[in-house]
Amino acid sequence: MTAPWGPGRLPPRPNTLVGREDTLLIASRLLSDRRIRLLTLRGPGGIGKTRLALDLAYRLGPDFEGGAVWVSLAEVRAPSEVVPAIAQALRVPSQACADLLAHLESRSLLLVLDNFEHLTPAASEVAALAAGAPQLRLLVTSRAALHVRGEHELPLGPLPVPGPLESGPVGPAAQLFVDCARKVDIFS
Numbered sequence: 001m002t003a004p005w006g007p008g009r010l011p012p013r014p015n016t017l018v019g020r021e022d023t024l025l026i027a028s029r030l031l032s033d034r035r036i037r038l039l040t041l042r043g044p045g046g047i048g049k050t051r052l053a054l055d056l057a058y059r060l061g062p063d064f065e066g067g068a069v070w071v072s073l074a075e076v077r078a079p080s081e082v083v084p085a086i087a088q089a090l091r092v093p094s095q096a097c098a099d100l101l102a103h104l105e106s107r108s109l110l111l112v113l114d115n116f117e118h119l120t121p122a123a124s125e126v127a128a129l130a131a132g133a134p135q136l137r138l139l140v141t142s143r144a145a146l147h148v149r150g151e152h153e154l155p156l157g158p159l160p161v162p163g164p165l166e167s168g169p170v171g172p173a174a175q176l177f178v179d180c181a182r183k184v185d186i187f188s
């Protein structure tokens, strides 16, 4: 049985990304900076971290020889399961951190760790991967920073709303609201 996603594959995008052009640009620049190996998209629940990371993975994946690999951690319960979850996504048979590092150290890859906030005790292992694999870029989405050496944080705030006196096209927040409302099937 093939995994739902793995090397070269990403989850489907659930909708069109609304707004976030500036953040996409900044995150893309940070992830193409050779000095930055670990970027955390940090913000409160529901703000759009996962959604933004998905578009970043689609956008930047082709820049990496090994593409972008998505590791969903929302259902992972224990910090000790983080490395095995990464190994599984990469199809590395061993679940030991040293073996994972040996696999990653010469690979060019964008690895997305989605929904990390409840697993912060595993941050040191993530930092070790980042430190030991020069062509690896880690994009982490989390409600809390990892607070490890080498981490760069990109805080994500709410989508902008137009001020009361502004006229013209609706802002991204209203646009997303309209997109979601259109999707609701009132007869279901």
Ligand SMILES: Nc1ncnc2c1ncn2[C@@H]1O[C@H](COP(=O)(O)OP(=O)(O)OP(=O)(O)O)[C@@H](O)[C@H]1O
Binding pocket: 014, 015, 016, 017, 018, 019, 020, 043, 044, 045, 046, 047, 048, 049, 050, 051, 052, 115, 141, 142, 143, 176
């Ligand atoms: N800019 C956006 N464009 C389109 N849809 C968005 C945008 N931001 C958020 N959404 C939608 O809003 C919902 C919540 O976003 P998302 O899951 O990315 O939040 P999150 O910050 O990752 O939350 P959590 O911390 O709970 O994981 C999702 O259905 C997502 O598709």
Ligand SMILES: [Mg+2]
Binding pocket: 049, 050, 051, 114, 115, 141
């Ligand atoms: Mg999320």
